[in-house]
Amino acid sequence: MSTEDRAVSRAVVAGVVAPVLVCVAAIAIELAVLGDVPDPVATHWRADGPDGFSSPTFVPAMTALVGGVLPVVLGASGLRSLRRGERGFVLRLMPAVALGLATLMGVLMAGSLLIQRGLADAADAPSILPTLLAGLVAAVGAGALGWMVQPHHEERRPAAVLARPLSRVPGERAVWLGRAEMRPAALAAVVGGVAVAAVAAIAMWVAGDAAVAIVVTGVAVLLAVVAASFSVFHVRVDATGLTVRSAARLIRLRVPASDVAAAAATEVSGLAQYGGYGIRQVPGATAVVLRSGPALEVTRRSGRRFVVTLDDPATAAAVLAAVAEDARAAQD
Amino acid sequence: MLLRIDPDSSAPLYDQIAGSVRRETAAGRLVPGDRLPSAREVAAALDVNLHTVLKAYQLLRDEGLVEMRRGRGAIVSARADALAELRAEAAALAGRARALGVGPDALAALLKAADDS
Numbered sequence: 001m002s003t004e005d006r007a008v009s010r011a012v013v014a015g016v017v018a019p020v021l022v023c024v025a026a027i028a029i030e031l032a033v034l035g036d037v038p039d040p041v042a043t044h045w046r047a048d049g050p051d052g053f054s055s056p057t058f059v060p061a062m063t064a065l066v067g068g069v070l071p072v073v074l075g076a077s078g079l080r081s082l083r084r085g086e087r088g089f090v091l092r093l094m095p096a097v098a099l100g101l102a103t104l105m106g107v108l109m110a111g112s113l114l115i116q117r118g119l120a121d122a123a124d125a126p127s128i129l130p131t132l133l134a135g136l137v138a139a140v141g142a143g144a145l146g147w148m149v150q151p152h153h154e155e156r157r158p159a160a161v162l163a164r165p166l167s168r169v170p171g172e173r174a175v176w177l178g179r180a181e182m183r184p185a186a187l188a189a190v191v192g193g194v195a196v197a198a199v200a201a202i203a204m205w206v207a208g209d210a211a212v213a214i215v216v217t218g219v220a221v222l223l224a225v226v227a228a229s230f231s232v233f234h235v236r237v238d239a240t241g242l243t244v245r246s247a248a249r250l251i252r253l254r255v256p257a258s259d260v261a262a263a264a265a266t267e268v269s270g271l272a273q274y275g276g277y278g279i280r281q282v283p284g285a286t287a288v289v290l291r292s293g294p295a296l297e298v299t300r301r302s303g304r305r306f307v308v309t310l311d312d313p314a315t316a317a318a319v320l321a322a323v324a325e326d327a328r329a330a331q332d
Numbered sequence: 333m334l335l336r337i338d339p340d341s342s343a344p345l346y347d348q349i350a351g352s353v354r355r356e357t358a359a360g361r362l363v364p365g366d367r368l369p370s371a372r373e374v375a376a377a378l379d380v381n382l383h384t385v386l387k388a389y390q391l392l393r394d395e396g397l398v399e400m401r402r403g404r405g406a407i408v409s410a411r412a413d414a415l416a417e418l419r420a421e422a423a424a425l426a427g428r429a430r431a432l433g434v435g436p437d438a439l440a441a442l443l444k445a446a447d448d449s
Contacts, residue, residue, distance in 0.1 A: 171340045172336055173378055175377040177369040
């Protein structure tokens with residue numbers, strides 16, 4: 001029990017407390033030198049010197065956002081899974097990445113002001129490269145520290161309930177058809193993102209630069225294709241085995257009935273077990289994870305697992321176990 | 333959605349497919365607003381003719397259990413809730429019939445006769 005408590009509390013320290021401290025320190029340094037830097041200050045560099053300028057107050061505001069809010073959201077994202085008792089590589093990695101990101105942004109942002117102290121014109125600002133290098137080194141160090149303060153994670157996932165083959169009368173055919181879908185809120189966010197990109201593309205064609213319009217349109221089309229490919233998957237269990245196909249028909253994943261060693265219903269946590277959502281490859285498993293929750297888990301003859309999130313995975317598993325039995329009988 | 337057909341049964345295949353959808357609805361696994369898989373997908377999975385599946389969907393539409401919407405396919409209608417509502421009473425009746433030694437086919441005939449009169 002004590003190790004469990006430590007995993008959660010250390011993740012809070014590495015992924016939330018430490019990034020906030022780093023960010024606050026960076027902002028404090030920035031505010032302290034605000035009087036000594038030119039107005040506007042250089043905020044963007046090319047290889048040969050600064051090429052973007054902003055008001056000095058922009059720097060602490062950006063530090064808070066990119067060096068504070070973003071890392072904390074990242075660092076805190078796995079806490080719920082950790083409290084539920086789940087452990088895994090990704091859950092330990094995320095707080096460490098959060099701390100590394102906060103450190104990188106803190107050093108970079110505060111450093112960009114420090115190198116401009118006493119300048120009359122920001123155009124004379126020296127190269128940002130040494131600061132960037134220092135930031136990267138510090139970030140790797142902080143990330144490694146964040147990783148090491150957390151205890152070792154023994155991979156722990158919920159037990160799978162092995163399915164008994166669906167009982168059928170001789171000659172009867174049974175199939176299971178369903179969909180793997182995102183939660184409505186997640187889908188709404190994706191659709192919203194595509195809509196924003198589409199509006200931006202239209203606005204660029206109407207009012208903006210043609211080159212930018214082409215790029216933005218390309219991004220909008222790409223987003224729409226990705227959203228269409230990854231938001232809904234059709235899942236079919238029939239005599240040939242398991243087929244998972246994206247709604248846009250671009251992607252098709254199959255497990256032949258003869259390759260099914262076992263089928264089971266289980267629970268998955270996308271972030272904790274697979275580091276996110278979509279089609280995930282982790283050691284020992286391929287997974288189509290569109291949400292956390294009930295999922296069908298197929299063990300192949302090689303021992304490799306194939307997982308797909310579904311409502312009612314128990315029935316799907318029972319049908320798959322039955323057709324796998326048929327396939328084995330046909331082979332013998 | 334679980335679909336099962338028995339080609340050796342005397343009941344026509346389209347009736348068995350429709351029966352599978354009715355069973356899923358009665359069990360509450362299909363709820364109003366759910367979309368049925370496309371007829372082509374069902375036909376491919378069950379290895380039956382597309383028209384057989386279309387006939388089954390037509391039957392379900394005539395019963396009011398599904399609505400056909402252009403471009404969206406077959407959607408489970410509000411009628412599904414009514415069917416699910418009768419589930420507890422049906423289970424009780426089936427249990428009583430079993431206790432009296434009345435088989436499900438005889439019970440179904442009894443219900444049909446009661447509905448006709």
